[in-house]
Amino acid sequence: MRKDELLNAAEELLADQGAACLTLSAVAERAGVSKGGLLYHFATKEALIKGLIERLIADFDELVEAQGEGSYTRAYLAATMAAVRSGRLRRWAVVTGAAGDPLLLAPLREAMARWHREGMESEPDPMAAQIIRLACEGLWDVATHDPGIYGEAQFEELHRRLLALLPNP
Incomplete structure (x- = not known):
């Protein structure tokens, strides 16, 4: 197996x-x-949880990378929207809930810090980029607890409005 x-x-x-x-x-x-x-x-159970967390991080990194050209923030937003729409982010809630030991969550905290620093020096408006990334975090949280909260039209509008906060490439 x-x-x-x-x-x-x-x-x-x-x-x-x-x-x-x-x-x-x-x-x-x-x-x-x-x-x-x-x-x-x-x-061990801890090794299993560590494996779950490492896979979550790798999956999201791959999703961001798959978004292609553009700023990291644009790719991060597109990856978040894709993950939320597909239900892939539901696993974040269940996996992080299982990691009762803060040490097990250290790789996820490190990845989150990396995702929030990545490409900031090349962003035309770093504060707008940070707002977009924080909005993505909020969307992750809401969508993991209530996956059906938004329909496709609402996701499209959220995506469009968040993109509008960024300067044109």
């Missing part, structure tokens, strides 16, 4: 039953593998 399949099983378990039910045995059962098969990839 691949690591991603084990991480998917852990995310599903978290989404369905909450952090209190995240045990290595429960993840192995959900994934349909022996506990030994899970332990081969993740020796």
